[in-house]
Amino acid sequence: MRRSAAPSQLQGNSLKKPKFVPPGRSNPSLNEEITEVNLDIKLLEGAASNAFLQAENDSGVCSSNLLPTKGKTREINNENNYSGKCFEASAVTTLDSPPLVHLAHKEVTEFMGQEEESDSLIKYFNVVWCKPSKKKHKKWEGDAILIVKGRSFTLKDLEGKDIGRGIGYKFKELEKIEEGQTLMIAGKEIEIMGIIPPDDFNSGRCFQLGGGSPATPSSQAARKCFSNPFKSVCKPSSKENRQNGSQNCKPRHDPHAPNSLVMPRPDKNHQWMFNKNHFPLVDVVIDPHLVYHLRPHQKEGIKFLYETVMGMRMNGRCGAILADEMGLGKTLQCISLIWTLQCQGPYGGKPVIKKTLIVTPGSLVNNWRKEFQKWLGSERIKVFTVDQDHKVDEFIKSTFYSVLIISYEMLLRSLDQIKNVKFDLLICDEGHRLKNSAIKTTTALISLSCEKRIILTGTPVQNDLQEFFALIDFVNPGILGSLSSYRKIYEEPIIMSREPSASEEEKKLGERRAAELTCLTGVFILRRTQEVINKYLPPKIENVVFCRPGALQIELYQKLLNSQAVRFCLQGLLENSSHLICIGALKKLCNHPCLLFNSIKEKEHNSTCDENEERSLYEGLLRVFPADYNPLLFTEKESGKLQVLSKLLAVIHGLRPTEKVVLVSNYTQTLNILQEVCKRHGYAYTRLDGQTPISQRQQIVDGFNSKYSSDFIFLLSSKAGGVGLNLIGGSHLILYDIDWNPATDIQAMSRVWRDGQKHSVYIYRLLTTGTIEEKIYQRQISKQNLSGAVVDVTKTSEHTQFSVEELKNLFTLHESSHCITHDLLDCTCTTGKDHTDDSSEKFAMSGHCQLDPHHQKSNSLKPLSMSQLKQWKHFSGDDLNLTDPFLKGIRENVSFFFQNITNQATAM
Numbered sequence: 001m002r003r004s005a006a007p008s009q010l011q012g013n014s015l016k017k018p019k020f021v022p023p024g025r026s027n028p029s030l031n032e033e034i035t036e037v038n039l040d041i042k043l044l045e046g047a048a049s050n051a052f053l054q055a056e057n058d059s060g061v062c063s064s065n066l067l068p069t070k071g072k073t074r075e076i077n078n079e080n081n082y083s084g085k086c087f088e089a090s091a092v093t094t095l096d097s098p099p100l101v102h103l104a105h106k107e108v109t110e111f112m113g114q115e116e117e118s119d120s121l122i123k124y125f126n127v128v129w130c131k132p133s134k135k136k137h138k139k140w141e142g143d144a145i146l147i148v149k150g151r152s153f154t155l156k157d158l159e160g161k162d163i164g165r166g167i168g169y170k171f172k173e174l175e176k177i178e179e180g181q182t183l184m185i186a187g188k189e190i191e192i193m194g195i196i197p198p199d200d201f202n203s204g205r206c207f208q209l210g211g212g213s214p215a216t217p218s219s220q221a222a223r224k225c226f227s228n229p230f231k232s233v234c235k236p237s238s239k240e241n242r243q244n245g246s247q248n249c250k251p252r253h254d255p256h257a258p259n260s261l262v263m264p265r266p267d268k269n270h271q272w273m274f275n276k277n278h279f280p281l282v283d284v285v286i287d288p289h290l291v292y293h294l295r296p297h298q299k300e301g302i303k304f305l306y307e308t309v310m311g312m313r314m315n316g317r318c319g320a321i322l323a324d325e326m327g328l329g330k331t332l333q334c335i336s337l338i339w340t341l342q343c344q345g346p347y348g349g350k351p352v353i354k355k356t357l358i359v360t361p362g363s364l365v366n367n368w369r370k371e372f373q374k375w376l377g378s379e380r381i382k383v384f385t386v387d388q389d390h391k392v393d394e395f396i397k398s399t400f401y402s403v404l405i406i407s408y409e410m411l412l413r414s415l416d417q418i419k420n421v422k423f424d425l426l427i428c429d430e431g432h433r434l435k436n437s438a439i440k441t442t443t444a445l446i447s448l449s450c451e452k453r454i455i456l457t458g459t460p461v462q463n464d465l466q467e468f469f470a471l472i473d474f475v476n477p478g479i480l481g482s483l484s485s486y487r488k489i490y491e492e493p494i495i496m497s498r499e500p501s502a503s504e505e506e507k508k509l510g511e512r513r514a515a516e517l518t519c520l521t522g523v524f525i526l527r528r529t530q531e532v533i534n535k536y537l538p539p540k541i542e543n544v545v546f547c548r549p550g551a552l553q554i555e556l557y558q559k560l561l562n563s564q565a566v567r568f569c570l571q572g573l574l575e576n577s578s579h580l581i582c583i584g585a586l587k588k589l590c591n592h593p594c595l596l597f598n599s600i601k602e603k604e605h606n607s608t609c610d611e612n613e614e615r616s617l618y619e620g621l622l623r624v625f626p627a628d629y630n631p632l633l634f635t636e637k638e639s640g641k642l643q644v645l646s647k648l649l650a651v652i653h654g655l656r657p658t659e660k661v662v663l664v665s666n667y668t669q670t671l672n673i674l675q676e677v678c679k680r681h682g683y684a685y686t687r688l689d690g691q692t693p694i695s696q697r698q699q700i701v702d703g704f705n706s707k708y709s710s711d712f713i714f715l716l717s718s719k720a721g722g723v724g725l726n727l728i729g730g731s732h733l734i735l736y737d738i739d740w741n742p743a744t745d746i747q748a749m750s751r752v753w754r755d756g757q758k759h760s761v762y763i764y765r766l767l768t769t770g771t772i773e774e775k776i777y778q779r780q781i782s783k784q785n786l787s788g789a790v791v792d793v794t795k796t797s798e799h800t801q802f803s804v805e806e807l808k809n810l811f812t813l814h815e816s817s818h819c820i821t822h823d824l825l826d827c828t829c830t831t832g833k834d835h836t837d838d839s840s841e842k843f844a845m846s847g848h849c850q851l852d853p854h855h856q857k858s859n860s861l862k863p864l865s866m867s868q869l870k871q872w873k874h875f876s877g878d879d880l881n882l883t884d885p886f887l888k889g890i891r892e893n894v895s896f897f898f899q900n901i902t903n904q905a906t907a908m
C-alpha cells in the first residue's frame with residue numbers, strides 16, 4: 001500500500017498519533033467503546049433506513065440539521081473535537097495535492113426512495129486522515145478504513161472504532177472515489193490510499209498493518225521491531241575489524257556435507273536492515289553432532305525457530321510459539337537453537353546471542369539441565385540452574401555461564417537481579433501459564449527487555465481466545481492490536497459465529513476472522529501432533545474402564561442426591577457455589593467413601609453457621625457407614641475403582657513383573673489411599689506431589705526411570721507434576737480420577753508414551769459407572785466449542801457455571817446402565833445393553849462399531865470427540881471374547897471397556 005507522507009509525519013507528535021499504530025499496536029488510552037466491527041455490514045445495510053432515527057439519538061448530530069434539508073450535507077461526527085458541531089464541509093485545495101472533493105449535498109427526499117442500492121455496492125478503502133488544513137504537507141493523524149455503501153459511509157480507525165459516519169452523499173461522489181483522492185468527510189480530511197478487497201475487510205486483515213501483508217514492512221512500528229538483533233553481540237565495527245571478520249567468515253560446519261542442516265539465508269530486506277556493516281553472508285549450519293539425533297520434525301522445528309527469532313518470518317518480529325504436542329522433543333529443538341545462535345550468525349559468522357534465560361516449572365529445572373547434558377555434554381554450553389544453594393547472584397558474577405535455567409517461582413523472587421542481566425533469548429517452558437496477562441509471572445516476564453521470546457507448550461490454549469491473545473501478545477507484543485480491538489475484530493465475531501442462533505452472515509464473518517487469525521499468527525506458531533513421532537514409539541493401548549460402584553458407594557450416592565442441598569441446587573434456590581460442594585462430595589465418594597467420611601467428620605468438628613449447606617448435604621450420611629467405621633482401615637471393596645485398581649496392579653505385576661506403573665490422581669488425599677494400597681500389597685513405590693521439594697523432584701524421576709530401580713509404582717499428583725515430566729521408566733499409566741479439563745488428563749497420560757519408551761504402553765482411565773465421573777468424561781469429549789478455530793482452542797474448564805438442566809444431569813445416578821457414555825453414542829451394537837450371547841458374538845466379530853466410517857481415527861492428543869470414541873473398540877465387562885489379558889484380569893468389577901490401539905501393526 002502506498003502510504004504517502006503519513007508515517008514520516010508521525011515523528012514529534014506522538015501524543016496525537018496513538019491510532020497510527022501498525023500491526024495493531026495497542027493504544028491503552030483508548031477507552032471509548034468500539035463499534036462492533038462484525039456488525040459493520042449489518043450497520044451499513046441498516047444505515048440507509050435507520051439514518052434519521054439514529055440521527056435523532058446521536059449526540060454528535062447538529063441539531064439544526066436533525067431533519068436534513070434540501071441542499072445540505074448531513075454529517076454525523078463521533079469525534080469529541082467536533083461533537084455537537086455541525087461541520088460544514090468546505091473545499092480545501094492545495095496546489096500539489098490531488099483535487100479535494102467537497103462532498104456535496106443531497107436530496108433527502110430522494111434518499112429514502114433509493115434504498116434498493118444493492119449490497120454489492122459496499123466498497124472499502126484504506127485511508128489516512130487528519131484535521132482539515134490548507135497546509136501542503138499534511139500532518140496525517142492516523143490510518144483508517146472507509147466503508148462506503150451507496151450514499152452512506154463509515155470511517156473506522158484500526159481498532160475497529162467508528163471515528164466518523166455520514167449519510168446522504170450524492171451517490172456519484174462516493175462512487176467515483178479512487179486512490180490518491182482527498183476528501184472531506186466527517187470533519188476530517190482523508191486521503192484514499194488504496195482499495196480494500198471485501199475479503200480483506202471481512203477477514204479483518206485490513207485492520208492489521210494497515211492492510212499490508214504480514215511479510216511487508218509497511219509501517220513505522222513494524223520497522224521499529226527491526227531494532228538490530230545483533231547489537232549486543234555484533235558491535236559496529238571499524239573497517240579493520242570488518243576485514244579481520246571477513247577472513248574468519250567461514251561456516252562453522254560444512255554446509256555441503258551429507259545430511260548437513262543449513263539454516264535459511266536472510267533475504268535482501270533482512271540484510272539491508274541488519275547487516276549495515278556489510279559483513280559477508282555465512283551459512284549457519286547446525287552442529288552435525290546434534291543433527292545426527294534429530295527427527296525430521298525437529299529439523300523443521302529448528303528452522304522455524306531460527307527464522308522466527310531472527311525476524312526473518314515477520315518483519316523483525318522475533319517471538320515464536322512452539323506448540324508441538326507433548327513428547328515431541330521441544331527441549332532438544334530449543335537446545336539446538338541456543339547452541340547454534342550462541343556460536344554462529346549469518347553476518348560474518350558473528351554469534352547472534354550471548355545469554356539465554358529459560359524459565360520452566362520447578363519440577364523441570366533439572367530436567368533441562370539433564371537434556372543439555374544429554375545432547376551437548378557438559379563442555380559445550382555452561383548451564384546454571386537456580387535452586388536454594390545456587391542463587392542468581394552467582395550467575396551474574398560469573399562470565400562462565402551462558403544459560404540460566406530458573407523456575408517461575410524463583411524468577412519472581414529474583415526479578416530485580418534478572419532484570420539487570422542482558423538476555424538475548426528468553427524461553428518460557430510450559431508457557432501456557434502466561435495465558436493470563438494480569439498474573440505476576442506474566443507481568444514479570446513482560447518487563448524483561450528481551451525481544452527474542454519463545455513459548456513452549458504442549459497445550460497451547462486451554463480456555464479461550466483471550467488467553468490465546470495473551471500468549472501471542474507476550475511473544476510479539478502488539479501484533480494483534482490492543483485487547484479491545486482484538487475482541488471486536490476477532491474474538492466476538494468468532495464466538496458469535498459459533499452460537500446456534502448465528503445468522504449465515506455472522507457465521508461467514510466468524511469463519512473468515514478465524515481463518516485470518518490463524519493465518520496471521522500461524523507465521524510464528526508451530527504445532528505438530530503426536531502422529532509425527534508415532535513411528536518411533538511403541539504401541540499404545542488406551543483403555544477407558546467403567547468400574548461398577550460398590551454397595552456402600554451406591555447407598556451414599558443416592559443419599560447425597562436426595563439431600564436438601566442437592567434438591568435446592570436443582571430448584572435453583574442456592575445462589576452461591578454450593579453445587580460445587582455437592583459435586584466435590586460426589587467425586588470424593590467415587591474415589592473412596594472414606595474420603596467422604598473424613599469430610600463429614602471434619603465438618604462436624606469445625607463447622608460455622610455459613611456452612612449450613614454443606615452440613616445439610618451430609619445430613620444422615622454417617623448412619624450409612626458401619627457404626628465402627630474407621631477410615632484408616634478402609635477396604636478395597638468399598639470403592640469400585642479401588643477394587644479394579646488393586647486387581648489391575650496385581651495382574652500387571654503378575655504378567656509383566658519387570659514393568660512399572662505410573663498412578664495418577666488429582667488429589668493428595670486420594671494419593672494417600674493409593675499409597676496405603678501399595679503398602680498393603682508390598683509394592684515398592686515412589687511419590688511426587690505438590691509437597692515434594694523441587695530440588696528432589698528430578699532425583700525421584702531419575703530413580704524411577706532407572707532400570708536398577710526396584711520401584712513398581714510412581715504415585716503422581718497430576719496438578720503438581722503432570723507437565724513436562726519424562727516417566728518412561730513406566731509403561732502402564734493409570735488415571736485414577738478425572739479432571740474437568742481434558743488437558744490436565746492428556747498431560748498426565750503423555751508422561752510415559754514418549755521418546756525413549758521401550759515397552760508397549762498401556763493407559764487406563766478409571767471411571768465409576770453411571771456416576772458424575774462419566775458425566776465429566778462426556779463433557780470432556782463432547783465439548784469442542786472453539787476447537788480448530790485457531791490452534792487447539794478448547795473451551796472446557798468452565799466448570800463452575802451450570803444450568804439447572806446440566807445440574808440435573810450431573811446429579812443423576814444411572815444405576816442400571818453398563819455405561820451411559822456408550823448409551824449416548826447412539827451405537828447400534830448391543831454391547832452394554834441387555835444382550836444375548838448372539839449379540840455379543842456379533843459384536844466380537846465386527847471387532848468394533850463403525851457407525852461413522854468416514855471419520856478419521858486420530859491419534860493426536862486433542863480431546864477425543866464422541867464420534868472418535870465411536871471408533872474405539874468397546875466391550876461389556878462380561879464379554880466372553882475379551883482377549884486382552886489385562887482387561888480379562890479385571891473384568892469382574894468392570895461393566896464396560898473402551899479400547900483404542902495406536903501403532904497396532906507393531907503391537908506386542
Ligand SMILES: Nc1ncnc2c1ncn2[C@@H]1O[C@H](COP(=O)(O)OP(=O)(O)OP(=O)(O)O)[C@@H](O)[C@H]1O
Binds near residue numbers: 330724726750
Ligand atoms: N531425536 C530424539 N531422539 C531420541 N530421544 C529424543 C529425541 N528428541 C527428544 N527425545 C527425548 O524425548 C523425551 C521427550 O522430550 P521433551 O521432554 O523435550 O518433550 P516435550 O516436547 O518438551 O514434551 P512436553 O510437552 O511433555 O514437555 C525426552 O526424554 C527427550 O530426551
Ligand SMILES: [Mg+2]
Binds near residue numbers: 330331429724
Ligand atoms: Mg517439555
